[in-house]
Amino acid sequence: MKDEAKEMKDEIKRMKDDLQRKSEQKEKDDQKARDEIQSLRTRIQQLELSDLTRQQDTIKQNKKNEKIEENVTHLIHKTNDLENRSRRDNLRIIGLPEDHDKRKSLDIILEEIIQENCPEMLEQEGKVEIERIHRSPPVFNPQLTTPRNVIAKFKNNQMKEKIIQAAKKKPFRYHVITVRLTQDLAASTLKDQKAWNMIFWKARELGLRPRIKYPSKLTIFLQGKVWSFYTTEEFQAFINKRPELNRKFDVQAQNSRESSKGN
Secondary structure (H helix, E strand, O other): OHHHHHHHHHHHHHHHHHHHHHHHHHHHHHHHHHHHHHHHHHHHHHHHHHHHHHHHHHHHHHHHHHHHHHHHHHHHHHHHHHHHHHOOOEEEEEOOOOOHHHHOOHHHHHHHHHHHHOHHHHHHHOOOOEEEEEEEOOOOOOOOOOOOEEEEEEOOHHHHHHHHHHHHHOOEEEOOEEEEEEEOOOHHHHHHHHOOHHHHHHHHHOOOOOEEEOOOEEEEEEOOEEEEEOOHHHHHHHHHOOHHHHOOOOHHHHHHHHHHHHO
C-alpha cells in the first residue's frame, strides 16, 4: 500500500511539474506573441507616420511647384507685356507682296498706302515720320507662300494710332492689293489672339459684335451685356450652358486644328 501511495504521489508530482512547465512555456509563447504583435503595431505606426510625412512633404512640394508655376506664368506675362510695350510705336503691315519693296523703299510704300486710303491724315499730320521700317523676319524664306510682314516704328505714336483706327473701319488697299495694318505685338500675344480667329468671325456672323482687347481677351455683346473671355476654354464653358449658341460654335474642333498647325 505504501508503495502504491508513493507511486501516486510521484505521478501527481510529475503531472504538476509537467503542467507547470507547459504553463511556463505557454506564458513564454504568449509573451513572445505579444511582443511580436507590439513590434508589428510599432512598425505599422512607423510606416503610417512615414507615409503621413511623405504625404505632407508631397503637399508641400506641390504647393512649392504651384508657386513656382505661378511665378513663371507671372514672369512670362510680365515679359510679354514689356515686349508689347516696347512695340507700342510699331505698325505691322500684313499681305504686302515681296516684290514691291524691290522697286521702292518700304517707307515710300507705307506713305503711298496712307495716301491711297486716308489722304486727309497726311494733310493734317504732314509727312509720315518713320524711325525704321523692315521686313520680319529679316531673311526671306522662298518656301513660304505668304509675304513677310512689314514692321514700321513711328516717331509719332498718335499718327500710328490714327492709322490703325482708320484701318479698322475699312479694308486698306495698295493699288489693287488688300493689305492689313495692325498694332505690332509680341509673337506669343499674336499667337494667343490668333486662337480666337474662327470664334471671332463666327461671332461677327451672328451679330455678337466681337472685339479682341489687349492683350488677347475676347468680348462679345449678348442679351444686352458685354461678356469677356480670356481663353477659348472659358468661352467653351460659357456656350456649353447655352445650347442655342453651342450648336453654332465648334471651339474644340478649332483648338484641334490650331494645335495641328502648331505642331
